[in-house]
Amino acid sequence: MDPKITLVTIGVEDIDESLRFYRDGLDFPMQEREPDSDVAFFTLDGTWLSVYPREKLAEDATVADDGGGFSGVTLAHNVASERAVDAVLAEAAAAGGRIVKPAQDAFWGGYSGYFADPDDHLWEVASPELTAE
Structure with a gap:
């Protein structure tokens, strides 16, 4: 494969x-x-x-559509800076998305936050490393 x-x-x-x-x-x-x-x-x-x-x-x-909550899957969108993370999260919120986790320093050394689309699919928006802005 x-x-x-x-x-x-x-x-x-x-x-x-x-x-x-x-x-x-x-x-x-x-x-x-x-x-x-x-x-x-x-x-x-x-x-x-x-x-x-x-x-x-x-x-x-061929699976049940029982809406059992978190599916264990997130989608991710990486950007170049903290400012870009904040901008994408603001764009998602303006489009009708729901901010699930506001952007913040991440335990892995970067900066990230999450939004949910209208069907609660989770998107992480992240900058892989902290940058001076």
């Missing part, structure tokens, strides 16, 4: 709300799609992100 991730699909409750958050709020570049399509693809640097109805994603994977 070639060790790389080419696509991350997240299950969502409301595709239109996810489009407003990712496409309109965070300005993720979206591939063309039919207006009534139940999937959307965003082209990111090095991978793709797709949003798909949660119940259909669970059905496709």
Whole structure:
């Protein structure tokens, strides 16, 4: 197996709300799609992100969609500075995201915080090392 991730699909409750958050709020570049399509693809640097109805994603994977809380998965977005971490978290909040953990010095030596998208998928925004600003 070639060790790389080419696509991350997240299950969502409301595709239109996810489009407003990712496409309109965070300005993720979206591939063309039919207006009534139940999937959307965003082209990111090095991978793709797709949003798909949660119940259909669970059905496709043949697992229960019981909403059991934290799934044990977070997505991460690394940036170059503390200021950039703060800016991305502010952008996510303005787009309708919820700040889960405000940015702060991290135990591993960097600076990071977390936001949740409208379906509570967690995103860590981090700067890998402290920088003078």
